[in-house]
Structures are given as C-alpha cells and as structure tokens.
C-alpha cells in the first residue's frame with residue numbers, strides 16, 4: 469500500500485507556487501546568466517585623448533584599430549584631430565607602452581570611467597529626489613521630465629500622451645520592430661495631411677548617446693507645449709519625430725553596458741553582437757570609415773540596410789520623400805553641426821546655404837546658453853565615413869537641409885553627460901531644429 473496521498477488540491481497549489489516563484493526569479497535574476505547580460509563595469513578604466521594619430525597612420529599603424537583589437541579599447545570618438553578611447557585598468561600599462569613606441573602621448577580625460585557613470589546616475593537620483601519614486605515607478609501615464617534620462621517605456625508613454633492630447637494633428641506610428649522585437653515608433657505632427665513641407669528628426673541611433681533621445685523628446689515637448697502660439701514656419705510643416713531609432717541598444721545601455729553603441733542583432737559566424745546603424749545605410753556602404761569585423765564598434769553589417777532598424781526607417785522615409793525638406797539626426801558628443809558629405813571628401817552643391825543656416829544656429833546657441841558649437845562639412849571635421857543616415861537622406865531622397873548634430877559635450881564627460889546638463893543641451897538641439905524650420909520657410 470502506498471502511503472495515503474495528500475489531498476490533490478494542496479499539491480496543485482504547491483506546484484503553482486513553485487512555478488510562480490520560478491517565473492518571478494527568472495525576471496529578476498536569470499537562472500543561466502548570459503555573459504551578455506552581466507553588467508559591464510569600468511572601474512579605473514581611463515578615457516584618453518590621443519592627438520596626431522594620422523602621423524602614425526602614415527607609418528601604416530592604425531592606432532585606433534590596434535587599441536581596440538589588441539588592448540580591448542572602447543573608441544568614443546575618432547575625428548581628423550584626435551582619438552578618444554577608454555582603456556580597461558588591466559590594459560593601461562601595455563597600451564601606454566604601445567603609444568610610447570609610436571611616439572604618441574595620451575591626455576587623460578578621465579581617470580575612472582566608472583566614476584563618471586556613477587556620477588551620472590547619482591546626479592539623476594538627486595535631481596528627482598523631490599519627487600520620490602520617479603526613477604523607478606512604472607508609469608501608467610507619462611512621467612516625462614528633463615531632469616534625468618529615461619527608459620524606453622517612459623519615452624514611448626510620453627509619445628502616446630502627446631498623441632492623445634492632440635488627436636487631430638498627431639499620429640503615432642509603429643513603423644516596425646527592432647532586432648529584439650521592440651517597437652520602432654515615429655510621431656507625425658501636421659495640421660495639413662498633404663501639402664506641407666516635411667521635416668524628419670531622429671535620435672538614439674547610437675545607444676550610448678543618451679543626450680540624443682533626451683533632446684529629441686525635448687524638441688517634441690517644445691513644439692507641442694505651445695503649438696497654438698508657434699510661428700507659421702513651424703506650424704506650417706509636417707514633423708516626423710523618432711526619438712529612439714535603436715531601442716534594443718538603448719535598453720542594453722541602461723541595464724548592462726553604458727558604453728554600448730550598436731544595435732543588438734546577432735552575427736552569423738561570430739559571437740560578437742551588433743551593427744553600427746550609422747554605417748549600415750545604403751550610401752558609400754563599403755567605403756572608408758566602417759569595419760567588416762563584427763566585433764568592431766563600427767561594424768557595417770552584412771549588407772546595406774541589413775538591419776531591421778535601418779530597413780524600416782529607409783522604407784518609411786522613401787515613401788514620404790515628396791516635399792521632405794529636412795533630415796536632422798542627433799548624436800553626441802563634440803558640439804558640432806555638420807552636413808554632407810561624410811562618405812566622400814566633396815561638398816554638396818549648395819554647401820554655402822547649409823553652412824549659412826548652420827552658422828545661424830551656432831550664433832543662436834551661443835546667445836541662448838553660451839555654448840560654442842561649430843558648423844562644418846562632415847568629412848572635414850569628422851573624417852570620411854560611409855553608410856550614414858545623413859548622407860543617405862541626401863543621396864537617395866534628395867533632402868536639402870541635412871544635418872547631423874553632435875550635442876554636448878567636448879570630452880569632459882563624453883557620452884556620460886550628467887543629467888544637470890540635459891535641459892540646456894536639449895535647448896541647443898531645439899535651437900537647431902527651429903533655425904532649420906525657419907530656413908525651410
């Protein structure tokens with residue numbers, strides 16, 4: 469005889485409890501830790517600025533490539549004047565010797581990158597302390613503000629809120645899904661369904677450039693908080709606004725690796741993840757300035773527009789190219805307003821017009837916040853790079869006012885800009901949009 473079995477109901481209940489507990493723990497602490505989900509720390513990693521790398525290049529030594537591949541360096545910025553790169557603590561000595569052998573010197577911009585990241589985090593907590601819970605609260609309604617950076621869901625909730633407040637002039641599109649299945653969202657603002665000239669604004673192509681989605685959402689706020697009183701050159705446009713083009717990468721920088729740049733699509737034949745979306749557009753794709761190595765931060769992907777994010781945006785814009793007058797894309801950092809071309813060392817025909825409008829924006833920014841920006845042709849100040857969204861919009865769609873805006877700062881914090889600078893920086897981004905809208909007329 470088997471021992472009397474307990475009543476079936478408690479057993480079932482117990483199983484359900486175990487299952488529920490398993491689900492709950494899987495959500496907070498995964499059972500099998502994927503190495504890609506262990507938060508990346510940068511304790512005592514240094515951020516270096518290295519000048520004169522072009523001289524070493526002439527001696528056939530690709531400095532940034534060597535530092536990235538041999539010494540695990542994380543390239544922050546590379547332009548015609550300098551290279552900013554962070555090096556992990558364990559590699560500092562070896563990387564220094566390499567530079568010495570190349571007769572190069574590194575200026576230390578930061579002695580501890582993790583401290584920058586922690587400072588950014590604490591600054592946001594302090595800024596929102598008067599409003600407890602704001603950082604963690606799951607928003608049922610948009611809890612948008614510009615005292616801190618926000619997760620994707622808060623940004624999307626804000627977009628839904630704008631749509632519901634202005635149902636007659638605002639449409640919210642889900643134009644597709646990212647590699648990991650997140651929605652790609654675009655807001656359209658227009659008082660006229662057809663004839664208006666169009667302006668496109670995007671942010672968050674590069675995951676770690678948090679100031680970019682913050683600025684693009686601020687532009688949206690500036691537009692809509694005062695829509696009735698906006699001048700004719702603003703109300704007379706159709707605005708397309710996409711705050712986060714790379715939602716997978718953005719969320720990854722919030723949970724796992726603050727300095728992640730690419731999207732999160734897996735690569736065949738390599739364990740490295742992600743494509744640089746701003747090297748994946750179909751313009752000069754196989755040319756200079758991008759990498760064929762899936763482990764590189766500037767990996768261009770397996771083909772032009774191979775990435776879901778690139779493809780979806782490309783198709784959405786191609787269908788709306790009629791009257792598309794401006795393409796603005798927000799990045800960081802460097803405080804620059806640059807225009808095509810980036811993929812070749814040539815200016816566009818109407819470069820003088822683009823330079824003049826850029827200069828106007830630079831002057832207005834200086835008056836408003838005191839910051840110094842520079843307007844220039846991309847290839848002259850940032851070097852040649854193919855596959856960029858800006859060049860693509862010009863070449864494929866014939867957009868006139870094409871600008872990439874590199875927001876704050878100039879290297880003190882780089883991507884890890886403390887939240888106390890968000891408002892003024894976003895105001896600078898808005899000033900560019902306003903100036904371009906006026907130029908379209």
Ligand SMILES: [Zn+2]
Nearest residue numbers: 674677799800
């Ligand atoms: Zn960028």
